[in-house]
Amino acid sequence: MKVLVTGGAGYIGSHTCVELIKNGHEIVVVDNFANSHPKAIERVKAIVGKDFPFIEINICDTEALDKVCADHKPDCVIHFAGLKAVAESVSIPLNYYENNIVSTINLLRAMEKHGIKHLIFSSSATVYRADNEMPLTEDSTRGCTNPYGWTKYMCEQIITDAVKARGNCSAVLLRYFNPIGAHESGTIGEDPSGVPNNLLPYLSQTAVGKHKELPVTGADYDTPDGTGIRDYIHVSDLATGHVAAIEYATKVEGAHPFNLGTGKGTSVLEMIHTFEKVNGVKVPYRITDRRPGDSGVSYADPAKAHELLNWKAVKTPEEAYADTWRWQTNNPNGYQD
Ligand code: NAD
Ligand code: UD1
Numbered sequence: 001m002k003v004l005v006t007g008g009a010g011y012i013g014s015h016t017c018v019e020l021i022k023n024g025h026e027i028v029v030v031d032n033f034a035n036s037h038p039k040a041i042e043r044v045k046a047i048v049g050k051d052f053p054f055i056e057i058n059i060c061d062t063e064a065l066d067k068v069c070a071d072h073k074p075d076c077v078i079h080f081a082g083l084k085a086v087a088e089s090v091s092i093p094l095n096y097y098e099n100n101i102v103s104t105i106n107l108l109r110a111m112e113k114h115g116i117k118h119l120i121f122s123s124s125a126t127v128y129r130a131d132n133e134m135p136l137t138e139d140s141t142r143g144c145t146n147p148y149g150w151t152k153y154m155c156e157q158i159i160t161d162a163v164k165a166r167g168n169c170s171a172v173l174l175r176y177f178n179p180i181g182a183h184e185s186g187t188i189g190e191d192p193s194g195v196p197n198n199l200l201p202y203l204s205q206t207a208v209g210k211h212k213e214l215p216v217t218g219a220d221y222d223t224p225d226g227t228g229i230r231d232y233i234h235v236s237d238l239a240t241g242h243v244a245a246i247e248y249a250t251k252v253e254g255a256h257p258f259n260l261g262t263g264k265g266t267s268v269l270e271m272i273h274t275f276e277k278v279n280g281v282k283v284p285y286r287i288t289d290r291r292p293g294d295s296g297v298s299y300a301d302p303a304k305a306h307e308l309l310n311w312k313a314v315k316t317p318e319e320a321y322a323d324t325w326r327w328q329t330n331n332p333n334g335y336q337d
Helices: 011-022 038-048 062-072 086-091 093-113 147-166 199-207 235-249 268-279 303-309 317-330
Strands: 002-006 026-031 054-056 076-079 118-124 170-176 178-180 214-217 232-234 254-260 285-288
Touching: 002 011, 002 062, 011 026, 011 038, 011 076, 011 235, 026 062, 062 093, 076 093, 076 235, 086 093, 086 147, 093 118, 093 147, 118 147, 118 235, 147 170, 147 254, 170 235, 178 235, 199 214, 199 268, 199 317, 214 268, 232 235, 232 317, 235 254, 235 303, 254 303, 268 317
Parallel strands: 002 026, 002 076, 026 054, 076 118, 118 170, 170 254, 178 232, 214 285
Antiparallel strands: none
8 A cells, every 4th residue: 555644753743654655555654744853764764674755745725735646646645744742732823723723725626636535644542532331332422622722623623524425445543641761773753842741751751851850740640659541652652553543444434533641540659660660760750740631541442443443552661661761862852952
C-alpha cells in the first residue's frame, strides 16, 4: 500500500513511518515543521535504511496538497498533522480550529478528487467526558473541555459525515490514550518545545537536571496513592496500531472509532518510582495543587481494537521508561543537538 503520512515528522508520525516501512508499505511524508524538525525525517531514514519522498507543505494549502496527491497517487492517508497543546488552544483557539479543521476538510476533498479510499485519523481520549465510568469504551459519552479537544471531536464528525456521503470508502478514528516512550534506537522521540506539559517528558527532563523538581499536580484524588491515573501506551505500540488500522480500513466501509490504550492505569507516583528503578536515577518531586480541569482517572477498554484490529499493546512501562531515558540522555536538547 502507498501511504500518505501527514505530520510524519512529529512524535507519533515518525515512529509510525518506521513501522509502516518495516511492514512493507511505501510512504510519502508531508509536514510543515510547525512542531517538528527535519532531523526526525533523516533519522527515520537511517533507522529503516531506506529513502522515501518528503515534501514540506502546509496541508491547509489546497494546491500544494493536490499536487502531492497527483504526483504520488497514495492509496491511503494517515492524518497526524495538527496542533496539540491544550493550554495554547485555549489562548489561540482560532489557530487551532483553523489548522486542525481546515487541514482535515482539505484532505477529505483531495482524497475524493484523487480516488483515495482510506483514512486513518489521529483522534484522542480527550474526546471522552471526564465523568464517564472507567474503563472508557468507544461508546462512552463524548464531550470536551478545551478547543484542542473540540477540534478532535469535530474532525471525527466531519470525517464520519464525509465518508458516509461519499460511500465505498472508509475511515478509522484512533483515539490515543497517553503516548510515551521513544524508538529503541534512542534516535527519535518526543521533542516538546519549551516547558513540557505532559508528565513523562517533564519527568525525564527533571531526571537529566533541566528542572529542579517535578510538580506532582495533585495527590488528593480518589486513587490508591492520591495521584492521577492514566493509561500510558508506548509510542511504538501506537505505531503498530496504525499498521493494523490500515488493514482493517481496506476491509470495511464507513467510519470506525477505536481506543488505542493498554487497558491499565498507572499513577504519577508509580511512574516516578519505576522510572527511578529502571534507569538508576533520582527524580526529585514536590506535591502541588491539582491542574485546573484535570480528572483523577482515565484508562481505556481496548477490547474492540483487540478483536477487530487484531492489535494489542505489548511493550511494558519499564521498556517505555528505558527508551525515554535513552532518547533523553542521547539528545538532551531534542533534535537541536
Ligand atoms: P506532533 O506535534 O509531534 O506532530 C504533529 C505534526 O504535524 C508536527 O510535525 C507538525 O509540524 C505537523 N503539522 C501541524 N500542522 C500542520 C499543517 N497544517 N501542515 C503540515 N504539517 C502540520 O504531535 P504528535 O504527538 O505526534 O501527535 C500526532 C497527532 O496525534 C496529532 O493530531 C495529535 O493531536 C494527536 N494526538 C496526540 C497525542 C499525544 O499525547 N501526543 C494524544 C492524542 C492525540
Ligand atoms: C493531557 C491533555 C490531553 C491529551 C493528553 C495526552 C490536558 C488538560 N490534557 O492529558 O488533552 O490528550 O495529555 O497528550 O492537558 N502530571 C503531573 N505533573 C506534571 C504533568 C502532569 O503530576 O508536570 C500529572 C497529571 O495531573 C496527570 C498525569 O500526570 O494525572 C498525566 O498528565 P499529562 O501527561 O498531562 O496527560 P493528561 O492529563 O492525560
